[in-house]
Amino acid sequence: MTDLQLSEEDIDAYLGVLESGWLTMGPRTRAFEETFAERFGVRHAVAVSSCTAALHLALRAVGIDEGDEVLVPAMTFVAGPAAVRHCGARPVMVEPIGPGDLNLDPDDAARLVGPRTRAILATHWLGYACDLEALEELCSEHGLILIEDCAQSITARDSAGRFTGTVGAAGCFSFFSKKQLAVGEGGMILTDDDAIADTAASLRSHAMTSMTWDRHRGHAETYDIVDIGFNFRIDEPRAALGLTRLRRLDADIAHRRSLVRRYRERLRDVSGVSIPWGDEDVERGSHFGFAILLDDEPTRARLVRELDADGIQTTHYPSLTALTDYRDHPSRPRTEELAGRHLLLPLASNYSERDVDLVATEVKRIMATSAAPAG
Amino acid sequence: MGAIETSPERFIPVFDLEVTREDLDAVAETLRSGWLTMGPRTIAFETEFARSLDCSYAVAVSSCTAALHLAYLAAGVGPGDEVIVPSYTMAATAAAALYAGATPVFADIVGVDQPVIDVAHVEALIGPRTRAVVAMHFGGYAAAVDELADLCAARGISLLEDAAHSPMATLGGRHLGTFGLAGAFSFFSNKVLAAGEGGLLATDDARVAAFARSRRSHAMTRGSWDRHEGASEDYDVPGLGFNYRIDEPRAALLLSRLRRLENDVARRRVLTSRYRRLLQDIPGLIVPFTDEMVATSSCYVMPVMLAEPSRQSALRIALREQHQIQTSLFYPAVHEFTAYRARYPGVSLPKTELAARSEVTLPLYSHMTEDDQDRVVAALAEEL
Numbered sequence: 001m002t003d004l005q006l007s008e009e010d011i012d013a014y015l016g017v018l019e020s021g022w023l024t025m026g027p028r029t030r031a032f033e034e035t036f037a038e039r040f041g042v043r044h045a046v047a048v049s050s051c052t053a054a055l056h057l058a059l060r061a062v063g064i065d066e067g068d069e070v071l072v073p074a075m076t077f078v079a080g081p082a083a084v085r086h087c088g089a090r091p092v093m094v095e096p097i098g099p100g101d102l103n104l105d106p107d108d109a110a111r112l113v114g115p116r117t118r119a120i121l122a123t124h125w126l127g128y129a130c131d132l133e134a135l136e137e138l139c140s141e142h143g144l145i146l147i148e149d150c151a152q153s154i155t156a157r158d159s160a161g162r163f164t165g166t167v168g169a170a171g172c173f174s175f176f177s178k179k180q181l182a183v184g185e186g187g188m189i190l191t192d193d194d195a196i197a198d199t200a201a202s203l204r205s206h207a208m209t210s211m212t213w214d215r216h217r218g219h220a221e222t223y224d225i226v227d228i229g230f231n232f233r234i235d236e237p238r239a240a241l242g243l244t245r246l247r248r249l250d251a252d253i254a255h256r257r258s259l260v261r262r263y264r265e266r267l268r269d270v271s272g273v274s275i276p277w278g279d280e281d282v283e284r285g286s287h288f289g290f291a292i293l294l295d296d297e298p299t300r301a302r303l304v305r306e307l308d309a310d311g312i313q314t315t316h317y318p319s320l321t322a323l324t325d326y327r328d329h330p331s332r333p334r335t336e337e338l339a340g341r342h343l344l345l346p347l348a349s350n351y352s353e354r355d356v357d358l359v360a361t362e363v364k365r366i367m368a369t370s371a372a373p374a375g
Numbered sequence: 376m377g378a379i380e381t382s383p384e385r386f387i388p389v390f391d392l393e394v395t396r397e398d399l400d401a402v403a404e405t406l407r408s409g410w411l412t413m414g415p416r417t418i419a420f421e422t423e424f425a426r427s428l429d430c431s432y433a434v435a436v437s438s439c440t441a442a443l444h445l446a447y448l449a450a451g452v453g454p455g456d457e458v459i460v461p462s463y464t465m466a467a468t469a470a471a472a473l474y475a476g477a478t479p480v481f482a483d484i485v486g487v488d489q490p491v492i493d494v495a496h497v498e499a500l501i502g503p504r505t506r507a508v509v510a511m512h513f514g515g516y517a518a519a520v521d522e523l524a525d526l527c528a529a530r531g532i533s534l535l536e537d538a539a540h541s542p543m544a545t546l547g548g549r550h551l552g553t554f555g556l557a558g559a560f561s562f563f564s565n566k567v568l569a570a571g572e573g574g575l576l577a578t579d580d581a582r583v584a585a586f587a588r589s590r591r592s593h594a595m596t597r598g599s600w601d602r603h604e605g606a607s608e609d610y611d612v613p614g615l616g617f618n619y620r621i622d623e624p625r626a627a628l629l630l631s632r633l634r635r636l637e638n639d640v641a642r643r644r645v646l647t648s649r650y651r652r653l654l655q656d657i658p659g660l661i662v663p664f665t666d667e668m669v670a671t672s673s674c675y676v677m678p679v680m681l682a683e684p685s686r687q688s689a690l691r692i693a694l695r696e697q698h699q700i701q702t703s704l705f706y707p708a709v710h711e712f713t714a715y716r717a718r719y720p721g722v723s724l725p726k727t728e729l730a731a732r733s734e735v736t737l738p739l740y741s742h743m744t745e746d747d748q749d750r751v752v753a754a755l756a757e758e759l
Contacts, residue, residue: 004409011406014624015399021392023564023571049437049572052593052618078593078612085615177411177622178599184411184622185437206440206466207714221688222704225466225712228473231440235564235571237624304608315608323612325594 004182005350006241007248013240022236025205029239035246036188040163042171044197046189047239048204051151051174053232054187055083058170059119061189061199062145064089068118071144073104074320074335076123080149081320084121092117093320095334099293102126102276102338106134113138119145124153124164126344127180127286128277132158132167145169150190152288154180155253159284165190170200175242180256180286180349181249183238204232252349256287259347259356263290266360272299272367276342289315289344292363297340304343306366312359315344387747389701390565390676391740394628401631405624413592414600417626421575423633427543428550428558430577432584435626436591439539439561439574441619443471445590446557446576447507449583450533452477456506461492461518462710463727464511468537469709477506481710483724484513487680488663490730491518494526501530510555511537514705515567515673516664517546520554527555535559538577542568543640544673551673552577557587562629567643567673567741568636570625591619639741643674646743650677653752659683659759661733676705677739679755684732690758691735698754703736 017028029047037045048054064070066088072080074093081091095108103125120139122130132146139146146168150156153164154173165171170193175186189200202208207229210222260282267273274293277285294300304314319339320326345359405416417435425433436442452458454476460468462481469479482496491513501508508527510518520536527534534555538544541551542560552558557580562573576587592598594616597606647669654662661680664672681687687704694700708731709715710722737751 004411006406006409011403014406015403018394018399018402018628021394023392023569050618050620078595078616079618082593082615082617086617182411184624185618185620206470208466221691222707224707225709225714227714228470230470230474231438231467231572233438233572237571313602315602318610325612325614 004177004348007244010241010244013244014237017237017240024235025233025239026236028236028243029234032239032243032246033188035243037190039246040166040190042166042190043192044190044194046197046200046204047234047242048187048189048200048232049234050185050232051149051172051176051187052079052083053204053230054172054189055080055121055147055149056086057200057203057232058147058172058189058191058196059083059087059089059121060203061196062119062147062169064118067116069114069116070118071109071112071120073123073125074332075102075317075339076125076149076320077151077317078320078323079151080121080123081326089118093329093332093335095332096338098334099274099338100276100278101128102291102342103128103130106131106138109135110138113142113144117142117144119147121147121149122168123149123151124156126291127153127156127288128281129153129156129158129164129284132162132164133160136167148172151179153286155249156286157284169193170196175238180253180288181242181245183241183245186234186238186242203227203229205229206231253286255349256347257282257285259351259353260285260287260290262353262356263345263360266357267292267363270364270367273363287347290347291342291344293338294341294343300341300343303363303366307359307362310362312346312362314346316342384699384750386699387701387738387751389703389736389738391742392564392569393740393742395635398628398631401627402624405627408623410603411623412599413620413626414603414623416623416630417621420626420630420633423630424575425577427633427636428553428577430550430553431579432577432581434576434584434587434591435621436574436576436587436619437621438572439537439559439563440467440471441591441617442559442574442576443467443535443537444474444617445587445619446535446559446583447471447475447477448590449586450507450535450556452506455504457502457504459497459500459505459508461509461511461727462708462722462724463490463513463706463730464537464709465539465706466709466712468509468511469715480505481719481722481724483726484730486726487661487730487733490663490678491516493726494519494522497523498526501532505530505532507533507535509535509537511539512541512544512551514664514678515541515544515675516668517541517544517551517671520551521546524554539566540675541673543636545671553579556580557583562625567640567675568629568632570629570632573621573625573629590614590616592616593618640673642741643739644669644672646739646748647672647674647677649745649748650737650739650752653748654679654755657752657756657759660755674739676703677737678705678734679737680730680733681735684729687732687735693758694754697758698750700738700751700754702738704734705736706734707731
């Protein structure tokens, strides 16, 4: 559904590292982290193996542990709640605001705060910022820690103009193949907090007091292990790729944004199709995906089927509460309803306006053909 | 001669990675394809690796730590259980037991001349909570997994293998990593088969393979590649998973390098035998394992043990500063690390502790020259 186009510069960067023969985290990882931190005006960036790893380490670094509860959106990818569970804590599902804004609802979050609630994991879904001001207020009122899941929202800004991932205690980013900044598998933790950065950097490599690179440089004879850490390391080829792709990120996102504007214009008046978020949100968003809402689940199923027959691949997310492993969580009716009737249309940096027109025309055509009357 | 002798000697690293044109082409082709998420190259690598081990299933993951974690979970290891592990290993062997909520119970090694897990000590440590035993093939030399397999079968517990060091190594003609329920391999940069970061779980058990495949990607019932290939977008998540995925560029690199692995390991064996010959006359050195074992080892590292452990640190510094030779230390004992001492105080493993204090890892890599080897041996002879 999304295709990644790497430039010759990207390929040279990756191959150059392989030729150097040094693949373990070292100078390129450092450069990627420093450039990333600077790009967002934040003190620390810690590169890791995935956004799941970033979330796990960020939650661990702020002290999330067994018995704790963390508020997560019910409308998100499973990595967020999984990371909460990797810390031994329990995710508590929060409803989205509604059809106009699919991000988690601060009012519903406020209702779910209990004695064990320690943190809010705010996912900026599809590249649209959550209401961070409301969440900050909620956090300060109840003494909660705000962690931002920016897997889909790199460079997106909130209504106050702040980059997502720079507002909470830590922001977690994904460099998975389908993401705006893609290296295959990879992630990053962004934080102004020295202690969070230190803990994350330590735990990503087994809490060893010196790394291979330091020992290669003769800086350490041996090492201690001071905590139970993980192998959540990225490697140099991926860091080099992230670094070269970072240079084109703004242009890629501007292109995605222009495609989203075009989708919205083309689909604005199509009966039975509504489009979440407003024009201002589009300008602040970073456009991992483009969502529309249909009237109901059967309509979506028909649209998916007919688009698929045209060779147009779409996707949608299940409500977390619909997943077998989350069955013991209470139903979230607003989420389940929106999960059943949303649809993500194709969107990628290498798509053209013509591709968008083609998809929009097909959606329009299919929606104009009424479904066979039921019964 | 004078000019050459006074010029600073070239630095000899403890390991070195040689990437060939073929490797680069394989990766370049993958990057140009625009498909980086696990897909056809990962499947091809898994198929070839399983074939090279003569085992049924191979599941590529993000690291050997990830492979160990999945192996423990697949063996049913959970809270309240004990897992018997060596302490003379990389800490991941023990850490992965803690991820699963279990307690690592440390077993000693046979001795400094045979620094692999001691079967008799394992047997003594097996108790009512023991769920699994993990053997680690230090340096690529076989632990007694044949005996451990019998012991574990008799006690109704699982044998798992930390095969991080030992692709291409065998015991009695059978590949290491295929004796137990699952074997965990590492493709970290300094390994015999290296891709930066990466790992793999090998198993003959269809259920274990399916479990590892599911849990490495958040237990999603369909992956990106399936959906790219036209499977439905709907998926379920029936369990707690992780992001333990590898990606296509690394799989392509591994597949390309796997074709040379047999030759690389053969070269390592030649160099190791040569080291053993040259080192045998240096007093104060114990070279672990036997000459016979070299032929079936992957010869991942070249460990030597000092008869006088007090010289370990000084020798390593002298080799680096006087001779421009890098060494390493495989390994400090896991039970002596701060994090483990705090959790499990009072563990005493005399042979492991002696090995950890005596060991110096000499430079070894498949393209190492005999001249460089001679320099290492001469430097050791001089310093000892």
